[in-house]
Amino acid sequence: MPAAALIAIYLGLVLTPLALVWAQGLAPRTPWDELASGLGLLALAMILVEFLQLGRFRAVTSRVGSDVVMRTHQLLARVALIFALAHPFFYVSPLAPAPDWDTTRRMAVEYSWPAIWPGILAWLGLGAVVAMALARDVAGYRYEIWRFLHGLGAVLVAGAGVLHALRAGRYSADPTLGWVWVAGLVLALAALAQIYLVAPLLRARRPxxxxxxxxxxxxxxxxxxxxxxxxxxxxxxxxxxxxxxxxxxxxxxxxxxxxxxxxxxxxxxxxxxxxxxxxxxxxxxxxxxxxxxxxxxxGHLTVQGHADAPGLALIAGGVGIAPLLGILRELAATNDPRPTLLIYGNREESQIVCADELQSLARDHGTEILHVLSEPPEGWQGPRGLIDADLLRRHVADAGRQDWLFVLCGPPPMLRGVEAALIDIGVPAPRILSEQFVYD
Ligand SMILES: Cc1cc2nc3c(=O)[nH]c(=O)nc-3n(C[C@H](O)[C@H](O)[C@H](O)COP(=O)(O)OP(=O)(O)OC[C@H]3O[C@@H](n4cnc5c(N)ncnc54)[C@H](O)[C@@H]3O)c2cc1C
Missing domain, CATH: 2.40.30.10 (Translation factors)
Known part of the structure; x- marks a missing residue:
């Protein structure tokens, strides 16, 4: 399933409530009222779908990578926050309980306390959840505590948001849309239950x-x-x-x-x-x-499915060698005949992980290994500095390896630099796989 299919599924899920609203065919209100409702409906749908973008569902992570899933989760949470924050301010119709004859709530915006308090709670809660996530590094709370509060806050926001839609919403008063919200909430809670209850129960049997x-x-x-x-x-x-x-x-x-x-x-x-x-x-x-x-x-940092690549270039920074070591070991264990190149950057020589094993891989499997040190010891014969465009030009472009598969793992600034340099020397983007060691 390509990334495009995942995007299509996402759009299908978040746009379903708007499609149902359109299908209700109610007489339109002022454009501002419609915009306000539309933003609220979109925000709520996006919040519920956020629960499915948690980087733990293998059907998704094995295709686009957990880091991409989590970046998307963060980005879309911010968009949902903007929609939710703006939503109440666009209404222009009077705030009043709808008169009896106005059965489709066309002339007034429902503001009775039972309808409005869950909205206020969700509105404030969403702001707090996103602000807490943005401030996590600065605030310095323990990761596990942050994760617990983040999950709890998200459940509160989703529950209060759905209650608000059911009680206050003009369109959500329709039974079909109402059931869609309830089903969305159940699905969101089921996603959490899968991660925190069902999966651990299964794990307990496979210690x-x-x-x-x-x-x-x-x-x-x-x-x-x-x-x-x-x-x-x-x-x-x-x-x-x-x-x-x-x-x-x-x-x-x-x-x-x-x-x-x-x-x-x-x-x-x-x-x-x-x-x-x-x-x-x-x-x-x-x-x-x-x-x-x-x-x-x-994760998707794997060379399986790339049998057509004539060679494999693995580029690691620091402990980013870990997954690449797994790939090199597998290539050696399965006698993969394709040429392999490892470019491995570290600050100093003592940081090189499994140096002896890498030497054996070079000897027995023919892997070409290039250690790059930014603070090399005296007499160091290998390349010095960082894995930069110049070094990649010499070892990739000049060696005619642009059609190889490139697998990258290391600190984010290194990954950005190496990816840009590879694309610059003619490596097609689909030939570059990379993973950051940053999850949240
Ligand atoms: C896909 C992936 C693969 C990784 N592979 C390796 C590897 O092979 N070797 C290696 O040394 N490191 C790897 N890391 C990084 C490793 O997960 C963190 O260094 C480790 O979790 C830090 O935990 P800590 O409690 O010691 O540090 P802390 O000081 O508690 O956290 C430091 C930072 O690590 C991250 N972190 C901490 N706890 C978690 C958590 N439970 N879940 C997600 N992120 C967390 C947060 O960004 C946090 O700010 C990987 C990370 C990811 C996302």
């Missing part, structure tokens, strides 16, 4: 154990998990999963990490984890044998 935690590079750890029982994760090299280590399967303490192992190597999973905050700083202290839960796989 994992920490097999080992060993240093992989400076401030970076290699964590191995073994399944408890005969199950295995059915993933493609380069995908990621949510890891919950040492908590109940229902806990919000779970973080996304790329799978650095290869599916062909067996049921064990390996992750390369860099210290960054409260959970990752304690990775090195996790005792072997600790129970873990794995939710996934997610």
């Amino acid at each position: 994992w154990r920490v097999a080992s935690v060993t240093p992989a590079a400076l401030n970076t750890w290699r964590l191995r998990l073994m399944p408890e029982g005969g199950h295995r994760l059915n993933y493609r090299a380069g995908q990621f999963a949510w890891l919950n280590i040492g908590h109940s399967p229902f806990s919000l303490n779970e973080n996304p990490f790329s799978i650095a192992s290869a599916p062909s190597e067996g049921p064990q999973l390996e992750f390369i984890i860099k210290e960054l905050g409260d959970f990752t700083d304690r990775i090195g202290q996790i005792a072997p044998g600790t129970r873990a839960h794995v939710e996934g796989p997610h």
Whole structure:
């Protein structure tokens, strides 16, 4: 299902209420009243569909990537907020309970307290939910607490919004549209229940154990998990999963990490984890044998489905090597005959993850490996600085590799620079896959 189909599904869902309004064929009001209602209806539909854009539904994330899903979730939440905030201000008809003879509420805007309070609650709540999300980094609350409050706030806004539409809405008084709102709310709550109740229940029956935690590079750890029982994760090299280590399967303490192992190597999973905050700083202290839960796989950073690419160029910055290591291991394990190039940027040599294994891959599988260091040690023979347009021109354009598949993972500024440089030297955009390690 291409991205265009997902966009069409999205538009179909959010425009359904407007289509039903049109089908009601009620006598029109002033254009301002119609605009006000239209904005409110659109905002409510968008809020309900936000629950389906949570980056946890594999049917979507495996096609466009969780990072893209989450960026879209954020962007559309802001658009919904603008529509919702503007909605009450466009009404020009008098605020009054509709007279008995005005059965289609054409001459007045319903403002009785039971109709209006849920609207005020949803209006203020949506502003608060979006503001809290925007201010998360500055405010510095714990990620898990923020996530819980975000979910709770969203449920409140959706519930109050639907109640307001049913009680105050001219068009939502129609039973068909009324049932659409109720069904939309049920679907939204079902999406949350799937993520926070059903999926954890299933995970509880397929637990994992920490097999080992060993240093992989400076401030970076290699964590191995073994399944408890005969199950295995059915993933493609380069995908990621949510890891919950040492908590109940229902806990919000779970973080996304790329799978650095290869599916062909067996049921064990390996992750390369860099210290960054409260959970990752304690990775090195996790005792072997600790129970873990794995939710996934997610993500579209995988070379499967690109058999027509004559070669594969993997470009990593820092811990962005994790999914690419999984891809390289899989290519080696399956004896993929295509030429491979790894361009791997780090600040200093001690940050190179699995340096020995990369050397073996170069020797045994013929992978061309280019380490780029921005602070190289004395006597360093390889390229210095950043992975920039100049370096890519030499190793991609001059080598005639523009028709290869390019798989990128690293810090957002690096990804932006590398993508722009690749497009500049003639690599078609569909030949570039990239993933950011930023979820929210
Ligand atoms: C698709 C994907 C793949 C990733 N793969 C790797 C990998 O292979 N190796 C690696 O070292 N890192 C990876 N990361 C980053 C990793 O998830 C974060 O570094 C980690 O969650 C930080 O958690 P913390 O509690 O230590 O840090 P904190 O200080 O709590 O958080 C630092 C930042 O990490 C993010 N973060 C924290 N907790 C979560 C959470 N539960 N869910 C989503 N984001 C969170 C937030 O942006 C937060 O601001 C990946 C991220 C994504 C989105």
